[in-house]
Amino acid sequence: MSKLTADMAENLVLTCMYGQKPPELTEKSIPSMAIGCPAALIRVARDGGLDNIYKKMMIGYRGETGRTNEVGDAIRKATENDETQVSIGKGRPIDITPAMAWTTGVILTYLGRGSDKRLTSTDEVRKRNNTACLEGTQTDPYICLNVGYLQGQRTLRDAKRYP
Secondary structure (H helix, E strand, O other), X not given: OOOOOHHHHHHHHHHHHOOOOOOXXXXXXXXXXXHHHHHHHHXXXXXXXXXXXXXXXXXXXXXXXXXXXXXXXXXXXXXXXXXXXEOOOOOXXXXXXXXXXXXXXXXXXXXXXXXXXOOOOOHHHHHHHHHHHHHOOOOOHHHHXXXXXHHHHHHHHHHHHOO
C-alpha cells in the first residue's frame, strides 16, 4: 500500500465502518481488517479528522452533513438500547452493523465520550474480537461497541506513546 494520505485513511475507516474489506488490504500490505482499520483510525485521529468520518457517512446516507456531531452518540445510545437502527434528525433510518458499532466505540473513546469502564484484554483476544466485529462473524453490535471502546483505549495509549 502506498503512503496513507488523510483522505485515503478517512475512506478506509468508512469502508471498515460499513463492514466491507477495503481493496487496499492485501496480505502484502495489511493482512487483516483488525490491523488496517485501527491503523487508519489512528491516522485520522492524529490528523484531527474524526468528525469527517460522520460527515462523510451522513453525506452518503442523506446527502447532507447537518447534525453530524450527534451521530456517534446516537449510534451508541441505540446500540445500548438493543436497537438495530438509528435515525439522525429527519433522515431515513440507518442500520447499525457490528462494524459500525465497533468504529463508533473507537471514535467516541478517542474523543473522550466512550465508556467510563476500564476495559482489559490480551492483545490476542482484542485482535480476534476486532476481526470478528469488522468481518461480520460477531453479529451483536452491543458487543462490538464495547470491543470498540477497548480498541479505542488501546489506540489512545499507542497514540500517546508514538506521536
